[in-house]
Amino acid sequence: xxxxxxxxxxxxxxxxxxxxxxxxxxxxxxxxxxxxxxxxxxxxxxxxxxxxxxxxxxxxxxxxxxxxxxxxxxxxxxxxxxxxxxxxxxxxxxxxxxxxxxxxxxxxxxxxxxxxxxxxxxxxxxxxxxxxxxxxxxxxxxxxxxxxxxxxxxxxxxxxxxxxxxxxxxxxxxxxxxxxxxxxxxxxxxxxxxxxxxxxxxxxxxxxxxxxxxxxxxxxxxxxxxxxxxxxxxxxxxxxxxxxxxxxxxxxxxxxxxxxxxxxxxxxxxxxxxxxxxxxxxxxxxx
Amino acid sequence: xxxxxxxxxxxxxxxxxxxxxxxxxxxxxxxxxxxxxxxxxxxxxxxxxxxxxxxxxxxxxxxxxxxxxxxxxxxxxxxxxxxxxxxxxxxxxxxxxxxxxxxxxxxxxxxxxxxxxxxxxxxxxxxxxxxxxxxxxxxxxxxxxxxxxxxxxxxxxxxxxxxxxxxxxxxxxxxxxxxxxxxxxxxxxxxxxxxxxxxxxxxxxxxxxxxxxxxxxxxxxxxxxxxxxxxxxxxxxxxxxxxxxxxxxxxxxxxxxxxxxxxxxxxxxxxxxxxxxxxxxxxxx
Numbered sequence: 001x002x003x004x005x006x007x008x009x010x011x012x013x014x015x016x017x018x019x020x021x022x023x024x025x026x027x028x029x030x031x032x033x034x035x036x037x038x039x040x041x042x043x044x045x046x047x048x049x050x051x052x053x054x055x056x057x058x059x060x061x062x063x064x065x066x067x068x069x070x071x072x073x074x075x076x077x078x079x080x081x082x083x084x085x086x087x088x089x090x091x092x093x094x095x096x097x098x099x100x101x102x103x104x105x106x107x108x109x110x111x112x113x114x115x116x117x118x119x120x121x122x123x124x125x126x127x128x129x130x131x132x133x134x135x136x137x138x139x140x141x142x143x144x145x146x147x148x149x150x151x152x153x154x155x156x157x158x159x160x161x162x163x164x165x166x167x168x169x170x171x172x173x174x175x176x177x178x179x180x181x182x183x184x185x186x187x188x189x190x191x192x193x194x195x196x197x198x199x200x201x202x203x204x205x206x207x208x209x210x211x212x213x214x215x216x217x218x219x220x221x222x223x224x225x226x227x228x229x230x231x232x233x234x235x236x237x238x239x240x241x242x243x244x245x246x247x248x249x250x251x252x253x254x255x256x257x258x259x260x261x262x263x264x265x266x267x268x269x270x271x272x273x274x275x276x277x278x279x280x281x282x283x284x285x286x287x
Numbered sequence: 288x289x290x291x292x293x294x295x296x297x298x299x300x301x302x303x304x305x306x307x308x309x310x311x312x313x314x315x316x317x318x319x320x321x322x323x324x325x326x327x328x329x330x331x332x333x334x335x336x337x338x339x340x341x342x343x344x345x346x347x348x349x350x351x352x353x354x355x356x357x358x359x360x361x362x363x364x365x366x367x368x369x370x371x372x373x374x375x376x377x378x379x380x381x382x383x384x385x386x387x388x389x390x391x392x393x394x395x396x397x398x399x400x401x402x403x404x405x406x407x408x409x410x411x412x413x414x415x416x417x418x419x420x421x422x423x424x425x426x427x428x429x430x431x432x433x434x435x436x437x438x439x440x441x442x443x444x445x446x447x448x449x450x451x452x453x454x455x456x457x458x459x460x461x462x463x464x465x466x467x468x469x470x471x472x473x474x475x476x477x478x479x480x481x482x483x484x485x486x487x488x489x490x491x492x493x494x495x496x497x498x499x500x501x502x503x504x505x506x507x508x509x510x511x512x513x514x515x516x517x518x519x520x521x522x523x524x525x526x527x528x529x530x531x532x533x534x535x536x537x538x539x540x541x542x543x544x545x546x547x548x549x550x551x552x553x554x555x556x557x558x559x560x561x562x563x564x565x566x567x568x569x570x571x572x
Contacts (some may be wrong), residue, residue, distance in 0.1 A: 007297075008328050009297065009298065009328055009330075010296065010297010010298035010299075010459045011296065011297045011298010011299060012298060015484065034460075036460040036461045036462045036465075036491070037295050037296050037297070037459065037460055037461070037487075037488040037491065039296070039483075039484040039487055039488070042483045042484065042487055043483075076392065076396060078348075078390060078391050078392050079391070094466055094467075094470055094499065095467075095470075097389055097391060098368065099368050099369075099389060099391035099393055100366070100368050100393065101366070101391055101392060101393040101396060104366060104393065104396070104397075105396060136461070136462060138461060138491060138494040138495035138497075138498055139461070139466065139495050139498050139499070140462070141462055141463050143460075143462045143463075144434070171297075171459075171460065172297035172298070172327075172328070172459050172460075173297075173325075173327035173328055173436075173458065173459070173460075173464075174327045174328065174429075174431060175327045175429065175433070175434055175435060175436055175464070176434040176435055177462075178327075179434060193543075194543060195539075195542060195543035195544075196330075196333045196543065196544065196545040197302065197328075197330040197333060197542075198543075200328070200330060200333060201328040201330070204327075204328060204431055207431045207432075208431055208432065211431075211432050222539075225536070225539055225540060225543055226540065226543040226544065229543065252511075255482055255511075258482050258483055258484065259482065259483060261483070
């Protein structure tokens with residue numbers, strides 16, 4: 001079974017809750033799908049048994065010994081990535097989408113595509129099972145593809161080690177890396193918070209979940225910061241066919257646990273939030 | 288002057304800082320525009336009311352294949368680097384998968400049979416509101432179900448040609464949506480939190496900005512006890528610490544209701560004024 005933890009809005013507590021659920025399991029494959037801000041490895045310090053490089057995109061490079069500065073590539077480029085600087089044709093690397101069109105239409109064959117391959121993904125073991133996580137190199141792209149690679153690796157590990165549950169900690173937002181994270185999962189766990197931003201972002205995320213037709217449960221984290229809004233969240237979630245299954249009070253120990261490189265279950269197993277998360281675990285992962 | 292507010296990790300307080308700085312500048316009567324570039328989850332309009340000035344649809348040119356002219360040579364499929372053209376040659380079957388198309392135009396250039404024409408696909412919208420006589424709020428809003436917010440972000444950044452001071456609320460992460468939001472900024476404010484996660488994502492963001500030759504400073508949000516690891520890192524990298532915003536439940540409560548702490552809590556009005564003042568000094572250095 002694959003469960004993805006997502007939120008829409010950032011900073012609602014996805015990773016802390018993923019870490020808690022992972023600690024409650026005896027054997028799980030934990031996957032950090034937030035590849036350009038991956039954090040779970042900081043808590044669980046997994047071994048690096050396998051390391052893979054990932055081509056995070058390609059960029060056009062001009063060979064100036066062949067370029068005649070005719071400007072044809074500039075006319076074709078739809079990403080404003082080719083500019084004419086006082087008669088010299090230049091690639092603006094950050095804008096290049098790696099579509100290859102300039103290299104294909106250049107009459108002098110002066111443009112080559114150069115791979116960016118600093119991104120990595122890792123697989124190893126941690127105290128509750130196996131862990132896979134990606135790290136996108138600064139400025140590299142194709143987060144969605146890297147998420148796919150990380151998930152393929154996680155599936156292979158689950159099969160190899162006979163582990164039934166794969167828990168995916170997703171990125172914020174609702175764009176390509178999120179869609180790569182939730183494609184084909186069995187359940188979604190949406191972590192939100194009672195703020196106008198939290199509700200707004202949850203609704204957009206639920207709309208995406210509806211497109212994918214995935215069963216979705218909602219946790220309201222820090223619910224007591226604004227209890228009236230928590231009620232509204234529950235109503236909105238119901239309207240999207242999602243159920244609020246837990247309310248977690250605001251709990252400063254989550255941050256203290258993080259600083260000690262522990263999940264809340266490991267750090268403070270007896271507090272109310274830990275008991276609530278245990279119930280969430282039983283309901284979502286034991287079935 | 289363009290100032291971007293970014294941070295790597297989600298939920299560190301980018302929107303809190305961007306909206307409050309915008310409010311302070313607006314109160315001072317400056318010509319200022321707040322641009323919400325978190326097009327996947329835009330929130331800035333929750334904090335301000337204003338009259339709508341512009342509404343623009345963001346469109347992407349995607350191919351439409353006329354199968355009566357197509358000879359199923361497969362060149363368009365070969366040219367497409369995004370696997371957005373599905374073709375089964377023997378069955379004379381060809382289809383565009385619009386969700387995967389980046390609108391690069393390679394297939395159109397590839398086709399020698401005039402079988403491809405381009406149609407507009409709606410991928411997002413840009414709305415601009417007038418908040419006060421001199422202040423505008425521009426929102427990039429990606430359509431739900433679209434893969435990339437980048438074109439919507441670019442459209443929002445381009446909307447206002449006037450020489451307004453711009454405050455750009457950037458999306459989390461360090462990949463393409465972030466890069467397109469900060470690429471034209473003169474200065475980047477990085478908002479982080481004093482946790483191991485905050486520090487790790489801050490480092491990743493700093494490395495990305497170094498590659499772009501940007502100037503930047505850091506605001507640490509939700510400061511409870513001093514975090515030496517964070518301040519040591521800033522010292523080592525010679526990154527200016529612009530401000531520390533205390534951990535204060537009142538800030539979270541005001542924010543949750545769509546309020547501005549610089550408006551509602553006097554102490555924070557002063558703090559955000561100081562932040563603006565300090566950033567001005569940094570930029571002029």
